[in-house]
Amino acid sequence: MKFVDEATIDVAAGNGGNGCMSFRREKFLPFGGPNGGDGGRGGSVFAVGDRNLNTLIDFRYARRHEARNGENGRGSDQYGAAADDIVLRMPMGTIITDLDTGNVIAELLVPDEKVLLAKGGDGGFGNLHFKTSTNRAPRQKTPGWPGEHRKLKLELRVLADVGLLGLPNAGKSTLIAAISNARPKIADYPFTTLHPNLGVVRVAAEQSFVVADIPGLIEGASEGAGLGHLFLRHLQRTHLLLHVVDMAPFDDSIDPVAQARGIVSELKKYDQSLYDKPRWLVLNKLDMVPIEDRERRVKDFVKRFKWKGPVFQISALTREGCEHMVQAIYQHVSKLKNVVPDDPDPRFADPHRDLEQSP
Incomplete structure (x- = not known):
């Protein structure tokens, strides 16, 4: 459909x-x-x-x-x-x-x-x-x-607890397929995802949260590059953003730090409140990086990106590191859901209100 x-x-x-x-x-x-x-x-x-x-x-x-x-x-x-x-x-x-x-x-x-x-x-x-x-x-x-x-x-605007953010081919669709029941289209060319996908992540029998995957965002999206940035509206009701970064680009001349900065810049141009949401860094495709070179490459990225928030090193393809990340996400989301608002009736709650400041 x-x-x-x-x-x-x-x-x-x-x-x-x-x-x-x-x-x-x-x-x-x-x-x-x-x-x-x-x-x-x-x-x-x-x-x-x-x-x-x-x-x-x-x-x-x-x-x-x-x-x-x-x-x-x-x-x-x-x-x-x-x-x-x-x-x-x-x-x-x-x-x-x-x-x-x-x-x-x-x-x-x-x-x-x-x-x-x-x-x-x-x-x-x-x-x-x-x-x-x-x-x-x-x-x-x-x-x-x-x-x-x-x-x-x-x-x-889709209702989800967590939103995936990143460039095309960063591995967002592979990640949501690895941790949830969603089965999006996955291919080795850019802009495989053309519309948001929702997946339910089951942590335990009665413990779950919803993840939203949107089409890839590229630098210049605010001027209409790629698919534009209109799909970012589907992240405005999320409690947490996962910034997925490809740590093993096909072209060695591509700098993942510059790409990540471009995504953050487009996010801020679109909506300041969306930029201020809690955002975690997910370094993906580490299975394609030699084991002896992983730690050095991760430290170099975090240092040059000047990132002080949570960092997760994963491989969505092999699911390495995904379980630890899922548990951390559930703990964060469950704390937000347990916060009692001033008005207990959800019909009068402000869906755009940030419950926690960005790390």
């Missing part, structure tokens, strides 16, 4: 039904009184977060979603039937924005929570509604209220 993380849709709620003006007319009852019923309510449009969806492709081609109108009221005290509501199921992490005002209507962070997108119009009043002791034969009725119409922008 094609991955789509942006879509624009039109939603229209149904109009309310019109009220009815009618009088009861039966034999031997010449003045039966008013019996016109109210109109029915128009259908509303709701959004629901579905954890089984991971793309907005359904809304790329189905852009118009319109609820039915409520029925008109009828005589004999008959009220019009209310129209059925429309429920749009969207992947978790979807941000819904009103294009006309620019206001964020909702962020789908709680599974199966219904969010109102467009309210259906109320039904009009029939003349039965206007009957009083002094107005026994009212001839008033009101039309139904119109339903809301909105043009919405849908933007998907």
Whole structure:
């Protein structure tokens, strides 16, 4: 299935039904009184977060979603039937924005929570509604209220605990395949990954965390080089970033330190808050470095990169060092998840709030 993380849709709620003006007319009852019923309510449009969806492709081609109108009221005290509501199921992490005002209507962070997108119009009043002791034969009725119409922008930001960051062919896809249940495409050419991949890492029977792998980032991505940097939006809800570095490039003239600095620079250009997130260094493909040369090369990289945070030396292909890294990640993520926010209701939590400063 094609991955789509942006879509624009039109939603229209149904109009309310019109009220009815009618009088009861039966034999031997010449003045039966008013019996016109109210109109029915128009259908509303709701959004629901579905954890089984991971793309907005359904809304790329189905852009118009319109609820039915409520029925008109009828005589004999008959009220019009209310129209059925429309429920749009969207992947978790979807941000819904009103294009006309620019206001964020909702962020789908709680599974199966219904969010109102467009309210259906109320039904009009029939003349039965206007009957009083002094107005026994009212001839008033009101039309139904119109339903809301909105043009919405849908933007998907995947929900993950850990995000992988690095150049194309740094081994991110191999790493997520080695430590999780994800099976991304892996090949020996750049930009093999064209869309984010999510994987669940099982540490124990009831201990796990979610890792997100995004397409490779290159220097100049902010100017449109490569696939650009729009995929970085999928890392904004993560608690931890893993900067994966290829320690055995095919060309000896390539400097891994210069490449790593370029990635950090692009990260800062895109979003300062994303740059400030906790970030760990993962030196990959050490299986391709001679054993006697590994320690020297790692120390040289860390010294020239001026890195003072956690460093992990791994080989995603042979899974060397991966288990130690997974355990450290789980301990870090579990501590963040155990932090009690000021507002215990997750629906009102700020997903962009940093819970810990970058090391």
